Structures are given as C-alpha cells and as structure tokens.
Amino acid sequence: QVQLVESGGGLVQAGGSLRLSCVLSGRTFATYAMGWFRQAPGKEREFVGAVSRGGITTHYADSVKGRFTISRDGAKDTIYLQMNSLKPEDTAVYYCAADQNWYAITSGTRVDVWGKGALVTVSS
Numbered sequence: 590q591v592q593l594v595e596s597g598g599g600l601v602q603a604g605g606s607l608r609l610s611c612v613l614s615g616r617t618f619a620t621y622a623m624g625w626f627r628q629a630p631g632k633e634r635e636f637v638g639a640v641s642r643g644g645i646t647t648h649y650a651d652s653v654k655g656r657f658t659i660s661r662d663g664a665k666d667t668i669y670l671q672m673n674s675l676k677p678e679d680t681a682v683y684y685c686a687a688d689q690n691w692y693a694i695t696s697g698t699r700v701d702v703w704g705k706g707a708l709v710t711v712s713s
Contacts, residue, residue, distance in 0.1 A: 591615035591702050592700040595686045598707030601675055609670040611685030611708055616702070618666040619643075625659065626671050627681035627709075637683070639694045640668060648695055653679075675711045682706040 597609040613621065624639035638649040640659045647659050658671040674678065685704035687693045693701070 593687055593704035595683065595704045595707035598683065598709045600710045600712065603675060603677055603711055603713050605654050605675050605711075606671070606673045607675065608672065609683055609685075609706055609709070611666075611668050611670075612620055613666050613687055613702070616687065618661075619663055621687040621689055621701075622691050622694040623668045624661075624686045624688075624697075624700075625668075626684045626686060626697055627679075628684070628706075629670050629681040632681075634684070634697060636695060638670065639691075641691065642689075644652075657663060657680060672709070675709075675713050677713045680709060680711050682708050 592614045593610045600648050601607050625637040626634050627637050628634040638659045640661050641649050644661045656674045661668045684706045686700045687702040688700045
C-alpha cells in the first residue's frame with residue numbers, strides 16, 4: 590500500500606525554524622519526484638517546493654525562496670522541508686506529494702500520491 594507520512598509540524602514563533610519530514614512507502618522512492626504544498630485556512634492549496642528524483646534539481650515558490658530548503662535521503666525514503674525565518678503567513682497545513690512527472694509535482698495537477706498533512710502554526 591502506497592503511503593506518504595508527514596511529521597515535524599507544530600507551533601513556532603515568527604523568525605523561528607521547523608523541519609518537516611515525509612516518508613514514502615509502497616513505491617520505489619528513487620523513481621519519484623517529491624514536493625511540498627500547503628493550504629492556509631480559507632485559501633486554496635499552493636505549491637511550496639519540489640525536488641527531482643536524483644535530488645539535483647529543486648524548485649521553490651517565490652514566497653519561500655531563500656527561506657525554505659528541500660532535500661531528500663534515498664537511504665531513508667524521506668524528504669525534508671527545512672523552514673527558516675518563518676512568518677505568520679506561513680501558517681498552513683503542509684502536504685507532501687510524490688509523482689514520477691515533474692510537471693505534476695510542481696503544479697499539483699494529477700499528483701500520484703498525497704500525504705495527509707502536517708499543521709504548521711507561526712505565531713506573531
């Protein structure tokens with residue numbers, strides 16, 4: 590059974606840091622591009638960042654560029670989202686996503702696998 594499980598969410602003050610993790614099971618990790626999306630209350634889900642299968646290429650939304658970093662560990666079938674200099678507007682449920690298609694993982698369209706989400710709350 591394919592599954593993505595996020596962890597590491599929580600409450601942090603503005604300016605602080607958090608690291609989210611996401612483990613893929615049931616599929617061959619090395620064949621999947623991986624990404625993060627988020628959905629704030631009352632807003633649509635939006636793209637945060639993505640990492641290619643080999644980990645060489647990354648792509649970020651302008652709103653997080655320079656503050657967030659995505660990485661992947663093939664030995665653990667895990668990706669990470671390191672979030673620094675957090676702002677109250679970063680408050681959202683963060684979803685991990687996996688797909689073999691780069692367009693899908695950067696657009697959120699027809700993504701193969703979604704996680705259930707991890708809540709990140711940034712207080713001012």
